Amino acid sequence: MPVEEFVAGWISGALGLVLGHPFDTVKLLGFFKGMSFPIASIAVVNSVLFGVYSNTLLLLTATSHQERRAQPPSYTHIFLAGCTGGFLQAYCLAPFDLIKVRLQNQTEPVAQPGSPPPQYQGPVHCAASIFREEGYRGLFRGAWALMLRDTPTVGIYFITYEGLCRQYTPEGQNPSSATVLVAGGFAGIASWVAATPLDVIKSRMQMDGLRRRVYQGVLDCMMSSVRQEGLGVFFRGVTINSARAFPVNAVTFLSYEYLLRWWG
Numbered sequence: 001m002p003v004e005e006f007v008a009g010w011i012s013g014a015l016g017l018v019l020g021h022p023f024d025t026v027k028l029l030g031f032f033k034g035m036s037f038p039i040a041s042i043a044v045v046n047s048v049l050f051g052v053y054s055n056t057l058l059l060l061t062a063t064s065h066q067e068r069r070a071q072p073p074s075y076t077h078i079f080l081a082g083c084t085g086g087f088l089q090a091y092c093l094a095p096f097d098l099i100k101v102r103l104q105n106q107t108e109p110v111a112q113p114g115s116p117p118p119q120y121q122g123p124v125h126c127a128a129s130i131f132r133e134e135g136y137r138g139l140f141r142g143a144w145a146l147m148l149r150d151t152p153t154v155g156i157y158f159i160t161y162e163g164l165c166r167q168y169t170p171e172g173q174n175p176s177s178a179t180v181l182v183a184g185g186f187a188g189i190a191s192w193v194a195a196t197p198l199d200v201i202k203s204r205m206q207m208d209g210l211r212r213r214v215y216q217g218v219l220d221c222m223m224s225s226v227r228q229e230g231l232g233v234f235f236r237g238v239t240i241n242s243a244r245a246f247p248v249n250a251v252t253f254l255s256y257e258y259l260l261r262w263w264g
């Protein structure tokens, strides 16, 4: 199994994340809280995303990434490979994302003298407390919603990227850096716009259970959110998600493409 896509995904994910972290955190308050943890985790997760995508495409079309410019795969194959990558990365992402959401929602300012310490002292402490209080399954709270969010939207991600690259690149050539940046940025926006409704639900499910369980499952969380807040609830955060998605994914795709070209 070719591994360079995994490594390129690893590095490019970390680079994209550094740019995106302030956006990601501002939507949950608590600026710059916990930066080193997401860097390490997104690197793993992005490596699964790109590695699985590229290797699924290899299985479906029998072309390696070096051959793909000369023999472009069909959009159906790109979509299916993207969905597979999205599905598998969602499972790797689930515990990391849960910890991130829990830490970012701890908005208490840094300990005042005499005040009780925050519930979670850091990512490792957070993981250990969730494990202690809710068991192994607790670490996967919200994973089902995350999988529903990422399976189709990672398909959309790669279709948009490939479609835009092909549109602006002469046949058989590699896309220019400008094309990769713009296509990567719009791929990020398109997939995040599609992902936002389930992103809202996912985050609510991840926070649920912290004190008192409110939701019975994904559907129940959707229904009660809509009942209480109207359909607009599904678009909560769509602007900040898009503003974050452009630079993050422009840099992710640019570094991914260039690392693979370097390595031949």
Ligand SMILES: C[N+](C)(C)CCCC[C@H](N)C(=O)O
Pocket: 013, 016, 046, 086, 149, 150, 153, 154, 157, 188, 191, 192, 195, 245, 248, 249
């Ligand atoms: C599928 N979904 C839209 C959720 C994410 C796809 C892009 C992944 C990228 N690491 C990022 O964080 O933007």
